[in-house]
Amino acid sequence: MKKFLLINIWAMLIGFSLLGCQENERMLYEEKPAVYFSTVTEKDSIFYSFASGLKDEDVVSIPVRIIGTSVDKDRSISVEVDPVSTAKEGVHYKNLSKSVVLEAGNIETAINITVMNEDLKNGDVKLILNLKSSEDFDLGYAGSLKAKLVITDQLVKPSYWDMPLSLYYGAYSKAKHRLCIQLQGFDFPEALDYAVIADYMSYGRMVYSYLTQTPIWDEDTQAWITADWSPL
Incomplete structure (x- = not known):
């Protein structure tokens, strides 16, 4: 008898649980997006x-x-x-x-x-x-x-410069940023496009090559910007 009652109680609990799940799903799908x-x-x-x-x-x-x-x-x-x-x-x-x-x-x-x-x-x-x-x-x-x-109309450091652009261009400075725009012919977009990572690797080497021959003066830091990193 006790076993029979326990089985009935478990059946009722499972039934209530299933009804609750169905109700939650109904509310989820009927809720306004x-x-x-x-x-x-x-x-x-x-x-x-x-x-x-x-x-x-x-x-x-x-x-x-x-x-x-x-x-x-x-x-x-x-x-x-x-x-x-x-x-x-x-x-x-x-x-x-x-x-x-x-x-x-x-x-x-x-x-x-x-x-x-x-x-x-x-x-x-x-x-x-x-x-x-x-x-x-x-x-x-x-x-x-x-x-x-x-x-x-001011230069803005790209949010993704520290990683991964620093691997290809070294530490950030506005002077280097201006040089990148000059050599590349475009500024870095607001969001990183992972499809052009290989392009950044190539442009980074171009910037590196330029700075090995012609260091540039950074007015903000009052220092010369040189090729002081190892491009990938």
Whole structure:
């Protein structure tokens, strides 16, 4: 009798457990999808520098992602400019859409902004974007709903210089950075593209070869920059 009761109790517990799991799954899949910035948080800043002098305009893309599943129709992600932004539309940026399309079948897209090299002599400007809830999406992870883009005409040390660029170019300095732009014909992008690591190895050797013949003077450190590293 006791054995029979124990079996019944275990059966009931397992049944309740299965019902609970099914209910959680139902709530998970029926919950409204949410959107968030997938590569930056409110503590991060994205820098775009015109210091190379190679461009007067460029496009910055800030990835956004959803919590939820893809569907077979286009959906809209809403974004607004935070009023504390110092960047001015039509002067420092343009072509910013307040509604970004997430195409059918996708769970990730990007907010594209054209930045312009105008009126930066008095200092950097900041464009702060806030995601907004919409008919299609709620707001996702707290802390990943705001993105800050800093537009400047000063050189900005790439966030990935210490690793891995230092392996190919040695220690960072603004003087060496300017030389890299001069020899390469382009500045380092804000995010590292691992597909071009081999190119950086080649360019690093080119910078090394130049500095073995022609050291350059660094006004910031008041020192000569030489080929003082071993390129890979």
